[in-house]
Amino acid sequence: MKPLMLHGHERSITQIKYSREGDLLFSCAKDQKPNVWYALNGERLGTFDGHGGAVWCLDVNWDTTRFMSGSADNTCRIWDCETGKNLGVLNTKTAVRSCGFSYSGKMLMYTTDKTMGHPCEIHLFDTEDAYQVDAGRPFMAIPMSNTNTKVTCAVWGPLDEMIITGHENGELCQWDVKTGKNIYTIKEHSKQINDIQLSKDGTMMITASKDTTAKLFDVSTLEHMKTYKTERPVNSAAISPIDEHVVLGGGQEAMEVTTTSTRIGKFDARFFHLVFEEEFGRVKGHFGPINSIAFQPDGKGYSSGGEDGYVRCQSFDSDYFDFELEC
Numbered sequence: 300m301k302p303l304m305l306h307g308h309e310r311s312i313t314q315i316k317y318s319r320e321g322d323l324l325f326s327c328a329k330d331q332k333p334n335v336w337y338a339l340n341g342e343r344l345g346t347f348d349g350h351g352g353a354v355w356c357l358d359v360n361w362d363t364t365r366f367m368s369g370s371a372d373n374t375c376r377i378w379d380c381e382t383g384k385n386l387g388v389l390n391t392k393t394a395v396r397s398c399g400f401s402y403s404g405k406m407l408m409y410t411t412d413k414t415m416g417h418p419c420e421i422h423l424f425d426t427e428d429a430y431q432v433d434a435g436r437p438f439m440a441i442p443m444s445n446t447n448t449k450v451t452c453a454v455w456g457p458l459d460e461m462i463i464t465g466h467e468n469g470e471l472c473q474w475d476v477k478t479g480k481n482i483y484t485i486k487e488h489s490k491q492i493n494d495i496q497l498s499k500d501g502t503m504m505i506t507a508s509k510d511t512t513a514k515l516f517d518v519s520t521l522e523h524m525k526t527y528k529t530e531r532p533v534n535s536a537a538i539s540p541i542d543e544h545v546v547l548g549g550g551q552e553a554m555e556v557t558t559t560s561t562r563i564g565k566f567d568a569r570f571f572h573l574v575f576e577e578e579f580g581r582v583k584g585h586f587g588p589i590n591s592i593a594f595q596p597d598g599k600g601y602s603s604g605g606e607d608g609y610v611r612c613q614s615f616d617s618d619y620f621d622f623e624l625e626c
Contacts, residue, residue: 303341305610307334312604318363321596329353360404369395375409387432392417401459410450419443441479465492499540507533527571541598543573548589
């Protein structure tokens with residue numbers, strides 16, 4: 300299981316994401332330039348150049364024609380995947396923390412930080428309305444007035460009807476896209492939620508939190524189903540598209556990394572059984588915490604982006620597919 304080591308960033312990785320077919324891998328970091336790679340051989344296909352600050356989030360639409368990235372330079376940018384051309388710049392008053400295309404690709408959303416007296420907001424745009432995008436005027440802005448905490452991650456719910464947000468205080472919220480109202484709020488985590496990822500069919504989601512756990516929820520009801528416990532903060536978690544497995548990435552806080560060895564810091568990718576919550580494997584490699592993790596869409600491997608600036612693409616050997624947890 301020798302990984303492909305992708306080194307196209309000079310600072311720590313903030314998010315990685317595969318295209319729907321799994322042939323391309325997109326990565327962004329604190330160094331202002333998101334990259335796109337061939338997932339098969341790790342060759343860098345190109346760079347999206349234009350941001351003036353750390354890039355916190357990215358997303359690619361379902362047919363891999365458009366790419367979006369949100370940055371600390373108070374902009375969210377839309378790009379053409381094929382040419383790398385910048386198609387639009389959405390200016391904001393504060394940094395963009397999370398972003399995403401709806402499944403249909405006809406809407407996009409991003410969330411802003413609560414700083415400098417400006418509230419945290421979710422902005423929604425119709426991608427087919429050129430005026431909206433050019434003028435930077437969303438068809439809906441949802442202020443986080445009732446939670447009063449910053450949105451740290453957000454994903455689209457099923458059928459593009461809702462947005463699910465994870466907050467700094469550990470809350471999960473559902474927001475109606477048509478009315479902008481809060482549908483439901485729960486608080487299962489005690490600390491900040493770092494990441495939310497959906498299952499392949501969109502019925503379940505896994506959250507990763509600073510409280511050292513990852514938790515599995517039903518997307519439509521937010522019912523808490525499973526908990527995966529570790530000893531260190533969990534920065535990212537993903538659900539396998541083919542097996543009942545989840546992978547967790549995290550480790551000791553980045554600012555404490557220089558004082559401990561990689562063994563003590565627990566910077567491994569950790570595999571748990573989805574149903575039985577049992578840990579059955581670990582993969583070492585990163586020098587520093589894993590900030591983002593993603594399964595390949597075919598389930599035959601995964602990638603992780605770390606504080607060390609490397610993206611590691613790992614393909615599973617036959618032992619992984621033969622493995623069955625004994626109960």
